[in-house]
Amino acid sequence: MPGQVQSIARAAAxxxxxxxxxxxxxxxxxxxxLNLPKGTAHGIIRTLxxxxxxxxxxxxxxxQLGATLLHLGTSYLDxxxxxxxxxxxxxxxxxxxxxxxxxGTLLDGKVLVVxxxxxxxxxxxxLDVGSLLPPHATALGKVLLAYDVGAANAATQREPEPYTxxxxxxxxxxxxALSEIRDNGxxxxxxxxxxxxxxxxxxxxxxxxxxxxxxxxxGPVDRTCDGSGNPRPALVTYVRDAARAVSRDLGATxx
Amino acid sequence: MPGQVQSIARAAAxxxxxxxxxxxxxxxxxxxxLNLPKGTAHGIIRTLxxxxxxxxxxxxxxxQLGATLLHLGTSYLDxxxxxxxxxxxxxxxxxxxxxxxxxGTLLDGKVLVVxxxxxxxxxxxxLDVGSLLPPHATALGKVLLAYDVGAANAATQREPEPYTxxxxxxxxxxxxALSEIRDNGxxxxxxxxxxxxxxxxxxxxxxxxxxxxxxxxxGPVDRTCDGSGNPRPALVTYVRDAARAVSRDLGATxx
DNA sequence: CAACAGTGTTCGGCATTGTCGACCGGGGTT
DNA sequence: AACCCCGGTCGACAATGCCGAACACTGTTG
Numbered sequence: 093m094p095g096q097v098q099s100i101a102r103a104a105a106x107x108x109x110x111x112x113x114x115x116x117x118x119x120x121x122x123x124x125x126l127n128l129p130k131g132t133a134h135g136i137i138r139t140l141x142x143x144x145x146x147x148x149x150x151x152x153x154x155x156q157l158g159a160t161l162l163h164l165g166t167s168y169l170d171x172x173x174x175x176x177x178x179x180x181x182x183x184x185x186x187x188x189x190x191x192x193x194x195x196g197t198l199l200d201g202k203v204l205v206v207x208x209x210x211x212x213x214x215x216x217x218x219l220d221v222g223s224l225l226p227p228h229a230t231a232l233g234k235v236l237l238a239y240d241v242g243a244a245n246a247a248t249q250r251e252p253e254p255y256t257x258x259x260x261x262x263x264x265x266x267x268x269a270l271s272e273i274r275d276n277g278x279x280x281x282x283x284x285x286x287x288x289x290x291x292x293x294x295x296x297x298x299x300x301x302x303x304x305x306x307x308x309x310x311g312p313v314d315r316t317c318d319g320s321g322n323p324r325p326a327l328v329t330y331v332r333d334a335a336r337a338v339s340r341d342l343g344a345t346x347x
Numbered sequence: 348m349p350g351q352v353q354s355i356a357r358a359a360a361x362x363x364x365x366x367x368x369x370x371x372x373x374x375x376x377x378x379x380x381l382n383l384p385k386g387t388a389h390g391i392i393r394t395l396x397x398x399x400x401x402x403x404x405x406x407x408x409x410x411q412l413g414a415t416l417l418h419l420g421t422s423y424l425d426x427x428x429x430x431x432x433x434x435x436x437x438x439x440x441x442x443x444x445x446x447x448x449x450x451g452t453l454l455d456g457k458v459l460v461v462x463x464x465x466x467x468x469x470x471x472x473x474l475d476v477g478s479l480l481p482p483h484a485t486a487l488g489k490v491l492l493a494y495d496v497g498a499a500n501a502a503t504q505r506e507p508e509p510y511t512x513x514x515x516x517x518x519x520x521x522x523x524a525l526s527e528i529r530d531n532g533x534x535x536x537x538x539x540x541x542x543x544x545x546x547x548x549x550x551x552x553x554x555x556x557x558x559x560x561x562x563x564x565x566g567p568v569d570r571t572c573d574g575s576g577n578p579r580p581a582l583v584t585y586v587r588d589a590a591r592a593v594s595r596d597l598g599a600t601x602x
Numbered sequence: 603c604a605a606c607a608g609t610g611t612t613c614g615g616c617a618t619t620g621t622c623g624a625c626c627g628g629g630g631t632t
Numbered sequence: 633a634a635c636c637c638c639g640g641t642c643g644a645c646a647a648t649g650c651c652g653a654a655c656a657c658t659g660t661t662g
Contacts (some may be wrong), residue, residue: 096394097620099649100358104398108415111623129651136649139351143359144454153610157423157452160363162461165420166477167366168412195534199399199414206417219474221422243631283393321517352649354620374639384622389640391620408639 102128103136107145107157116154137175164238172294174305175206177341182209183309185334191311192217195296196225196232197304201243203233211311228252228266229259230283231291234307237266238273239295239303258283278332280323282313290316292323294335299343307335354487357383358391362400362412371409413509418478429551429560430461432596437464437562440589442583446566450551451480451487451591452559456498465498466566481519483507484514486536487561492521493528494558513538533587535578537568545571547578549590553596562590 105126123133138154144160148301169175173202178195184207185192195207202278203225210217227233228247237244248263260266278294285291309331310318318324326331360381367373378388385580392410395401399415424430432449439465465472482488483502492499503518515521523537528534533549542544548563548577564571564586573579 096350096397096620097354097358099352099354099620100391100394101398103352103355103358104395104400107419108398120608130610131612131652132650135352136355138611139355142351143363144357145359148498148610156426157419157617159423159427159452159459159461161416162360162420162423162477163454163459163479163502164366165417166413166578168414168420169477171370171411172414174402179553197414199418204414204418206414220465222417224418352647353647375637385639386623386641387621393640 099136102126102132103140103145104344105139106133106136108156110146110155116149116152118152118154118198122155128302140227141311146263152345169206172275173342174298174338177251178207178305178307178338179298180341181337182207182332185307185309185330186210186212189309189311189330191289191309191316193307193308193309194220194232195305197235197306198227198243199224201227201246203227203230203236203306206305226253226255226285227287228257229281231279231293231308232311234281235267235273235279235293235295235306236303238270238279244270255285256283256287256289260284278328278335280328282317282321282323288313290323292327292331293317294332295341297339297344301344304342305338307331307338349461354391357387358395358400359382361388361391361395362416363381365401365410365412371404371407371411372517373409374405377410382505405497407564408414422463424476426463428597429553429593433462433551433560433562433593435596436589437462439464440562440585444564444566445583446564446571446582448562448564449475449487450560450562451491452561453482453491453495453498454479456482456501458482458491458561461560481508481510484510484536484540486534486548486563486565487522489524489536489548490528490534490563492557493525493534510540511538511542513542515539533583533590535583537572537576537578541549543568547571547576547582547586549587551590551597552594552599556599559585560593562586564595 093184108123109122109224119130119134119137123130137146141148144158146155147158158238172277174197182193182195192211193209193217194205196203196205205223205225208219227237237247248266250326252261254261260269276289280292282290289310290313291310293306295303296305296307298304306337316323352431361377364380374385374389374392377386392401396403399413401410402413403410426503429452437448437450445467447466448464451458451460451461460475460478460480461475463476476595480488482492492502503521507516507517507521535547537545545568546563546565548561550558551560551562553559571578571582
């Protein structure tokens with residue numbers, strides 16, 4: 093793998109920086125964060141501005157992400173095969189289970205939501221397509237980690253952030269959970285991200301059997317789990333069936 | 348304005364090309380489309396791939412947009428002030444009018460949808476945040492053109508695409524429609540994009556009174572228009588009130 | 603009131619950087 | 633087996649973009 097194009101890599105770093113720090117940044121802050129000379133950073137940002145990837149607030153002079161990126165992002169959704177194949181199966185799953193359905197894939201060790209179907213009964217939900225979820229505290233994330241050794245190692249390396257009392261924070265607990273998921277072929281999360289909320293997810297396989305994503309539902313514990321605190325078997329079956337159906341659509345055989 | 352950074356401008360052109368041609372492209376096609384040597388195009392694409400902006404289909408070797416762009420795009424939504432200020436007013440507008448509400452802004456002479464509230468009664472609608480609408484055949488677009496001379500000129504220059512029999516295709520008709528919108532302070536579209544569908548929109552002004560976006564609703568003609576084929580005055584008032592409210596939130600005075 | 607510490611922006615010289623076109627290896631098709 | 637397309641690689645050359653200092657401006661601070 094020969095070297096990267098320096099300026100493009102730097103431009104991408106600037107965009108990611110702007111995205112992560114959610115807000116406007118001055119050119120000085122950007123240059124300092126990335127150890128770049130101010131002049132260099134300015135040249136890059138100026139071209140990014142010319143192509144519409146960043147915008148400048150005229151009063152404060154600070155920079156933020158540009159509108160073109162929004163369009164590029166949704167264009168990605170149109171092309172994404174995982175999403176397009178999933179849509180047909182996500183709606184029935186939401187209807188049958190009565191819960192919100194999400195489809196995610198791994199991006200930089202986190203879960204990128206590529207599709208989201210609202211819970212049928214409720215309207216007041218915020219769409220979170222495009223947002224990143226923590227891998228260790230969601231059903232989608234744990235399933236994805238279970239079938240991606242690289243990401244799983246990275247996740248167990250650094251201390252996982254605790255969201256609730258039930259969040260898996262130790263490497264041992266997480267590793268065991270992933271192993272269980274591999275044995276069962278599905279995974280769950282009960283109050284590990286938000287108290288009282290639970291999720292069930294199963295892996296989606298693409299051509300060749302490789303896991304390319306995961307589909308799952310989430311909802312209140314008292315609806316998604318039975319009396320003994322385990323995920324309702326009927327819901328698990330629904331999720332696994334949906335995952336299998338999407339996998340078949342993607343060209344995976346015998347799953 | 349000193350020169351642009353060549354490689355970044357080229358990288359952006361590649362991304363836009365991939366977005367517009369909605370599908371996978373080979374490196375040869377890309378190089379030919381942009382008049383670049385194959386080797387150069389390859390270097391740029393390789394780095395774009397390293398940073399996750401494009402992905403490569405392993406079997407065909409072709410390239411498509413990458414997942415990172417989806418995240419960047421939604422990050423843009425989080426920062427976008429027009430959107431965040433609008434959300435509070437879009438929901439009530441949808442509730443009062445009973446129709447779908449959209450908020451858009453001008454991007455490269457087209458209408459970029461930055462927010463979308465579904466029609467309250469119906470669930471089966473596709474979210475089109477991030478998609479580009481034609482400016483000359485939508486209420487949002489015509490309102491935005493009416494207050495942007497540059498984009499209006501560009502729109503009247505080239506032959507507008509006809510969608511229905513009622514689409515404004517001549518420069519004269521479009522210019523007159525824009526003038527009317529400026530006089531009235533709001534605009535409408537009746538069956539110009541889709542037969543039987545109509546839209547009503549009003550401009551949103553930012554700090555200093557500059558038009559930075561538009562808010563509008565759309566729905567079946569028999570619900571949004573009265574017996575004589577004009578937009579229902581009550582709905583027009585709702586839309587204009589919402590536009591004024593958002594403008595006030597954005598810091599525009601006396602509108 | 604002046605000095606200062608910020609900001610974003612410009613400019614020109616140097617050498618690093620990325621461009622370029624030919625070349626390589628593989629899959630299809632003819 | 634010859635051909636033609638594909639994507640990927642390599643190395644020489646010089647155009648390119650990087651860099652640091654200087655600029656203009658604002659608001660704050662001594």
